[in-house]
Structures are given as structure tokens and as C-alpha cells.
Amino acid sequence: MRALPPLVTVQAFEAAARHESFAAAAEELHVSPATISQRVRSLETHLGVALFERHPRTVALTELGRAYLPAVRESLDDLAVATTGLFGPARREQLTVRTQVSYAATWLAPHVAEFQELHPGIDLRVVCAVWSEALDPGEVDVDIHQGRGPWAGVHSEVLHRDAAVAIQGPAAPPVTSVADLAARPRVQVLGFDDVWQRLLPPDAPPPRRALTVDTSLAALEVVAAGEACAVIPERFARTAVRAGRVVLALDRSWPTRQAHYLLRRHEDPRPSPRARAFLAWLDDLDARVPALATEE
Incomplete structure (x- = not known):
């Protein structure tokens, strides 16, 4: 059996790392700062390393803490997605996808019922063309754009080569x-x-x-x-x-x-669990639906 640390200690570590503060992490998790400190200490004891450098008003990740954080975040996100998908959410979540009309009509529309079947707790909203301009950038979970890239002011990564x-x-x-x-x-x-x-x-x-x-x-x-x-x-x-x-x-x-690019503003956080679920489904769809002809 794997000797994994208790989940509450991992949650405390992730929240404290994100806020760079035990007090802010405590407020988010509805416990006292002393409880956060105790849980982080317990995790450090379990792992045998220091994850934070303590300062009077803040905390900072050590080198090992920074290396550990991405895996912790991904694991917690995956757990949230799996729990929501299998057991239903306490409240439904909305996923807003902004893209161009041809991509929405010819690629998403024929297959999107499959995503909805896999993720019944996510309400999908696909916004195209002129309507997308009315959206606040913070409302967009997945932003897919066709073109030649890159574009100023946004981070872009290739989703599909065309x-x-x-x-x-x-x-x-x-x-x-x-x-x-x-x-x-x-x-x-x-x-x-x-x-x-x-x-x-x-x-x-x-x-x-x-x-x-x-x-x-x-x-x-x-x-x-x-x-x-x-x-x-x-x-x-x-x-x-x-x-x-x-x-x-x-x-x-x-x-x-x-190509089709996934766009993200430089100041945006990493994709939400629901966005990651959608992008994973797109990758799987791309692998399963064969191309019509061989490229020359």
C-alpha cells in the first residue's frame, strides 16, 4: 500500500502555497492558521523535507516545495473532476468555450454530445463570432482560435495543426x-x-x-x-x-x-478542472477520428 500523506495536509500545503500565507489558506479552508501550520508541519514530517521558508508575515516555497506543487495541484484537480463526474456536483458548473463558427459547427457540434455524456455536471456554452466580443476575458474557460500565431498579449499553444x-x-x-x-x-x-x-x-x-x-x-x-x-x-x-x-x-x-491555437492571457491562472477535462476530451477525439486523406 502506498504511504501517501493525509489529504488534509496536501490541501493545506496547496492553499498555503497559492496564497503564500497560512492565514489566507486558513480562511479559505475554514480552519485556524494554527491548524494550517500544524497540517503543513505534518506533511513536511511525512515527506522528510521542508516545503516552506517561514517569514514573519508570509511563507515562501523552498525549491523542493516548488517542485512538488504542480503535481499536487494536478492531483487535486483530477480528484475534483473524477468526484464531480461520478457522483454529481453540489452545483452545476458552466464551461464557456470561445471559438470560430466553422470549428464549432463542423468539429464540435457533431461530437459534443459525447462530452456532455461523459461530464453531466458541466453545462457547456459555446460562443462564436460577434457574441464572443461581449464576453469579459475572465468568462472564457477555453479560447480556441484559428490562424498563424503567435499573437501579442496572449500565450498560445497549438491545439491542432491544419x-x-x-x-x-x-x-x-x-x-x-x-x-x-x-x-x-x-x-x-x-x-x-x-x-x-x-x-x-x-x-x-x-x-x-x-x-x-x-x-x-x-x-x-x-x-x-x-x-x-x-x-x-x-x-x-x-x-x-x-x-x-x-x-x-x-x-x-x-x-x-x-493551426488551431489554445489562447490564454498571460495573467490568467492555469486552466480550471472543467477546462482541463474539455481539453483532454478534445485530444482524445482528435486521436480517435481518422483524417480523410494522407497529407502530401
Whole structure:
């Protein structure tokens, strides 16, 4: 059996480390400062090391305390998520995800019921486009943005790399080469049109007709309704292709300079347990849903 320290001592350590104060930790945990001090001492005795340097009005983590803290926080967060997921929360929690409409409609919407089934205690709110501008940054738990990054004033990390595929309507004549694609009526997506420039040879003829839209979702709907073709992120095409609403014009994908990023303000704390649960589900979803075509 593992010789783990009592949970109350670990909670006292985490709260004291976060507040850099035994008194503030005591107020949060509804005990006396002396109790916090006693519990931290008990943990230090159990581990055989000093976790804090004591000062008259504050405490500071030792080097070993700083090394121990991330694992403690992650373990407490995981315990909170598991307890909520299995036994139900005392109150429901809301998770606000801000993203672009194409990502929400083509990637989240077909799969989001699975997340809700796994986490019945979390009420999910997905906010896109103009409505997201009305949100206070502190209201956003998960902020997903497509682009080339990085952006000033925020920390960004890659969530998904974006490959591109060419799609067309099911009734459109077959395409056998990139040259065939060039001559078709074309739907271009603002901000994604550089893919066409790299995809087509310099001497490619202009399209018979061209329409420019500002979302991949709009491009997908135009293509599904007629004989035009479009190049959109492969991830956005998966559900529509597998449902037969559109088809791949060519059985391959192309790398792009864009990705989907997870954004966080530099002053924001680490993701909440509910946000971490959502991001873990996204990672798992990405691994389980296969790509449509091999990247070249």
C-alpha cells in the first residue's frame, strides 16, 4: 500500500502555497492558521523535507516545495473532476468555450454530445463570432482560435495543426488532377486563399466562376449545393464527407501555415478542472477520428 500523506495536509500545503500565507489558506479552508501550520508541519514530517521558508508575515516555497506543487495541484484537480463526474456536483458548473463558427459547427457540434455524456455536471456554452466580443476575458474557460500565431498579449499553444483538402459536391464531375480543379467554379475562404496559390501551378487558368466567403462553413454549404469546389481545413470536412454531403475532389491533403491555437492571457491562472477535462476530451477525439486523406 502506498504511504501517501493525509489529504488534509496536501490541501493545506496547496492553499498555503497559492496564497503564500497560512492565514489566507486558513480562511479559505475554514480552519485556524494554527491548524494550517500544524497540517503543513505534518506533511513536511511525512515527506522528510521542508516545503516552506517561514517569514514573519508570509511563507515562501523552498525549491523542493516548488517542485512538488504542480503535481499536487494536478492531483487535486483530477480528484475534483473524477468526484464531480461520478457522483454529481453540489452545483452545476458552466464551461464557456470561445471559438470560430466553422470549428464549432463542423468539429464540435457533431461530437459534443459525447462530452456532455461523459461530464453531466458541466453545462457547456459555446460562443462564436460577434457574441464572443461581449464576453469579459475572465468568462472564457477555453479560447480556441484559428490562424498563424503567435499573437501579442496572449500565450498560445497549438491545439491542432491544419491540413487542407479540396471538396466538391457529390454530383460534380470527377476530378483527376489539380489542373482539373483549377478550371472548376471555385469558392474561396478569406484568410485561407493562399492555399490555392500554393496548390495550383503558376500558369493555371482562372476559374470559370469565383465566390469568396468568410468562413469554411459557408464554403462547405455552397459546395454541397452545387458543382463548385473549395479548399478548406480537412478537419472541417470530415463529418460532411462521411455523411455523403460533399466528396473529396482529390484523395490527398496539403499542409497549411495555419493551426488551431489554445489562447490564454498571460495573467490568467492555469486552466480550471472543467477546462482541463474539455481539453483532454478534445485530444482524445482528435486521436480517435481518422483524417480523410494522407497529407502530401
